[in-house]
Amino acid sequence: MKRKLIAAIGIAGMMISVAACGGDDGDSGKNAGPDSFKGQTLRVWTMDGSAPAQWTKDVQAAFEKKTGAKLKFEIQKWDGIQEKITTALSEDNPPDVLEVGNTQTPAYAATGGLAELADLKQQIGTDWTPSVSQSSVYDGKQYAAPWYFANRVVIYNKKIWAKAGIKSTPKTRDEFYKDLEAIGKKTDADPIYLPGQNWYFFDGLTIGQGADLVKKDGDKYVSNLADPKVTQAMEIYKKYASYSTAPKDKDEATPQQAEVFAKGKTGAFIGMGWEAGTAVTANKSIEKDLGYFTIPGETADKPEGVFLGGSNLAVAQGSKKQALAKEFLKIALNDKYEGELAKLNGVIPNKASLQTNLKGNAVAEAAAPAAAAGGTTPLIPEWASVENTPNPIKSYMTAVLNGKSPADAAKQVEGDINKRLAQQN
Incomplete structure (x- = not known):
């Protein structure tokens, strides 16, 4: 869902830097170790305005240090994005990780375009706020991870x-x-x-x-x-x-x-x-x-x-880099970088414990208490x-x-x- 997000009044927009490219070989599957990621490039689609430049820079550095792989952010426009994602998920070389609107997630999951992430939920998502996490579940299965949200x-x-x-x-x-x-x-x-x-x-x-x-x-x-x-x-x-x-x-x-x-x-x-x-x-x-x-x-x-509008992060079922994609999600969604995103963009994070990052942002502080009662x-x-x-x-x-x-x-x-x-x- 289209959302314009600002950290405080007077901020007109947020520019997003695109990380450098590297190789494009696939990983060896679920059991791939860090050494097997070297020389690969993970492609991540994020929407215009979602990921501030400082966040992308910090996440890229952490990801490349941990995995030895390269990270390429590809910024997308909201107009026409549903059709673009639908097409991409049906192709042989889709983006590995995608930002998807929370209310759009079930439709992509129903078509078989998204990978199941039950193991990721168990590893890093046990304390996700239920109201913001529910949109990442379809037919009882975890097909995405909650990223950020906003409400009235x-x-x-x-x-x-x-x-x-x-x-x-x-x-x-x-x-x-x-x-x-x-x-x-x-x-x-x-x-x-x-x-x-x-x-x-x-x-x-x-x-x-x-x-x-x-x-x-x-x-x-x-x-x-x-x-x-x-x-x-x-x-x-x-x-x-x-x-x-x-x-x-x-x-x-x-x-x-x-x-x-x-x-x-x-x-x-x-x-x-x-x-x-x-x-x-x-x-x-x-x-x-x-x-x-x-x-x-x-x-x-x-x-x-x-109403909680926002975005989830998902892994394309057709990605040949499933293990590497999950490594990205573990970094992007950890408390440090999820908290950083909340602070920079003034958005509601996926955990109530991270709402302290909104202190000093009057709009976000007013929005945050309702998140747990949202839907x-x-x-x-x-x-x-x-x-x-x-x-x-x-x-x-x-x-x-x-x-x-x-x-x-x-x-x-x-x-x-x-x-x-x-x-x-």
Whole structure:
């Protein structure tokens, strides 16, 4: 999934260096020792913006020192990447290691394109955070390793909140509602900008309710949109939207919610950390008023559920360097370099114990507490077609906000969802 990640506001982008090339002979399999790696080159695909230059330099040095092999990072663009990876995995000489979107991992695993990594999980992944690790498992088997993640937070205007007499950020959902009410009554600002189709925030609410958007019906998946837990999530979304004047039939990108917020007339919005940078780009003066907090849940001891977007690292089934690829993963994912990535990029690492690397990054510190309660969209290959435009769940959301009951709105779109789920990938 496409993600723009920044370590702090003001960082416009991250350049990634490409390591030098070497030979290209295969290793001898699972039992290959370090001496057998000499003269080889491991090809690793990472996405533009994922691996900062310092990280790639440090990992390359550690890898080459340990194995005697060369490491070649090949940077890919997000646009068209699914098709490119699908093609590469079907060829005789695929990249050895690939960064894959966490929600895309099941589809690649289902086609047989990814190598199973159960042994790697046992060696280095026993303390991976379960919520971030679940997307690397398909059909009960480990086909990838969790790498980095990001989730939504509340980005708010401190000046507006102060005018409303709010002295601290909310710790529960009801406290958040009361703060939004205060902004509406005591200031001339819109309490929150929440368009009707902020689909990933809604998905987080369903996760918080313990809801599943699909269910098994025999040997196939069908919509579970009519589930009472999904209904409750939509009711929570509707409550938040009642404090907003944003359009009910648009998502957060039309117009860009950060640019709306940048005008200084909105108390808060729910978005990714990089959107704060978008707001500052639109209006530099708002930077001093920016604040962040974790989306509060029903009780103070558990944040709201959030959608965890991010990436896994996988080994191509067709790679002739399986053992060498696993050596790379052991280095890239160890505490030192996983922690370094979290610190440099401000992303959520794959272990809760490594979140100390986020200290001093206000956005990341607000995002991190929700990671353990986070999740994803349904981790089945069939799900990708559900989100294709026009996304029927967005239509469901708009219908509810325009007055339809959640049950009637669900009936309106379930046929389309089930048709999409039945498509062969």
